[in-house]
Amino acid sequence: MKPLLLLLFSTISLSLGQPSPDPVRDLDGNLLRSGTEYYMLPVFRGRGGGVTLAPRNESLCPLDVVQANQEIDNGLPLTFTPVDPKKGVIRESTDLNIIFSAASICIQSNVWMLEEYDGSLIVTAHGVEGNPGQETISNWFKIEKYQDDYKLVFCPSVCDFCRPLCGDIGVEISEDGRRRLAISDVPFMVMFKKA
Template identity: 55%
Template structure:
């Protein structure tokens, strides 16, 4: 049986079209614990599903009673009385949703006794790269590169990653965000052992 020579070019064109569509597909949407879409600007608790057999959560804590405030694992588990709430602002605000592997600012809601911005920022402290506050919201580029984080799928939940792509000429260090056990601080730090997180609507 003779096969038309037109079939192969058409097949090739179809493959190229499929490849281009696949490459341009938007990253998956991040979802909260109820399966709802994580929305830009909405407030959420950051929950750690399992840590040494019990659930935990993320909050803020001062450095030895002084400023700035660092991002830490709460000593009180998921007790909301001791937790901060956080909002997420992607670099691209057009759709109003938070997507995986996308640069975003993370900000604690409300003020603090420090009187400083509550935007997450990578900082150097105690011989580690820690997640602190005092970051700048928006203005993506080389001067704000330490203020951008990403959420990625991790097992059945998510993890935080520092690997900003907001600066085309920069070569940032890329690493998962885990929990420091140095001095039992529980700070969020650069770590080879990422911790799982989920998001609960406030």
């Protein structure tokens, strides 16, 4: 009986002793907080500005997530909601929804999601906030440490039996000059500035 009790205690101790992932920090070194508005900016200036919304093609809707062409453009403010909405601090490598705070001219949400378009997996803004699981798997992103900065990753873990395609989010420049966020071999290195 004692060996079983010792094994149970050891298992509980190991699971309780695992540290939380590191918190994500903004440009001022402050913790990123759920529900607070931030601008997502490129680390390398001279290669475009912050993230914003733009029409996919000649029609006005739907809107996709793009990088502003001008580096002086901070883009639109956005918020982050972790998979557990009761958590106030955004942590590295944890599932979260990314939501633009601005109003949209289209009848769509401003929640980021991954969608196939024209042979690429692009980031659009008509996802569903919350409800982690198979139905919303394309709506969950992660912020991961990359060198001394951060990158965005699509590799949701909100569904135990799902096997999503995982990849870094980078910038894909289309023929018409739009700088769409999409799955890419080259990650879009970002930093966060409080709005």
